[in-house]
Amino acid sequence: MDRGNIDQNPAYVEIAPDFYCDETGEPFVKCIECETDLIDSQEQYFIEKAKRRYPNTQETLTIFEFAICLSCTTKLNQSLSQESLSKITEFQTDLLRNSNNSNSARSATSSGSKNVLNTCLFSGNKISMCDEYQLVGAFRGDKMILHDLPFAISGEVVEAMSEILSEQTKEEFDGFVSKHFTGPPELQELWGKPKLILI
Ligand SMILES: [Zn+2]
Secondary structure, three states, X not given: OOOOOOOOOOEEEEOOHHHOXXXXXXXXXXXXXXXOEHHHHOOEEEEEEEEEEOOXXXXXXXXXXXXXXXXXXXXXXXXXXXXXXXXXXXXXXXXXXXXXXXXXXXXXXXXXXXXXXXXXXXXXXXXXXXXXXXXXXXXXXXXXXXXXXXXXXXXXXXXHHHHOOOHHHHHHHHHHHHHHOOOOHHHHHHHHOOOOOOO
C-alpha cells in the first residue's frame, strides 16, 4: 500500500510492546530485506505481525513477523500489479466507510495506540475474539509513528481481502513469506492459506 506519505506533523510515541520482535523480546533492529540498521538509519520503516490465538485463550503464537524499511516497501509494492493495489485500496476504503468503528478507532490513535490494536479497524471486531489477526505499524528509529497506522485487522478481513487479489499478487505475497519464513511446525496447516502483506 502507499503509506509513504506520512503526515507532516505525526506524533511519535514509544514502540508498543505488541510490535517487539518475538525472537528477542525487544524492538526490531534490521530490515528483513536489505538488513539495514533501522535504528541508526532513521529511515521510516514498517512492522507487520500475523498472529494466531490458541483456542479459548488469550495466548498467541506468531505466524510471521518482520520489519521492513521504506525503500524495500516501495520496491515490494512496485512488484505488485497496479490492479491488485487499487483493488485493495478500494476494498479498504469501502470497509472503512461502512465501519462505524473507524472513527472511534482513529481518534484513539491520536491519544495512544493501545486501544487501536484491540479492535479490527475494518470490521470493528474485538481482536481478543479473533482466532487470527495481523498488526501493522510505522516507525522511525526507536519511535512509533501515530498516523493512519498502527492498526489491527482480523483474520476474516485478511481472507476476504486476499480473495480479490490477482493470482500474480498472491504469488508475490506467498513468495515474500516463504523466502523469509518457514513458520512454526505446529502452524503448518496455516501455510497453505492466503497471506496478505499489508505494508
Ligand atoms: Zn530494506
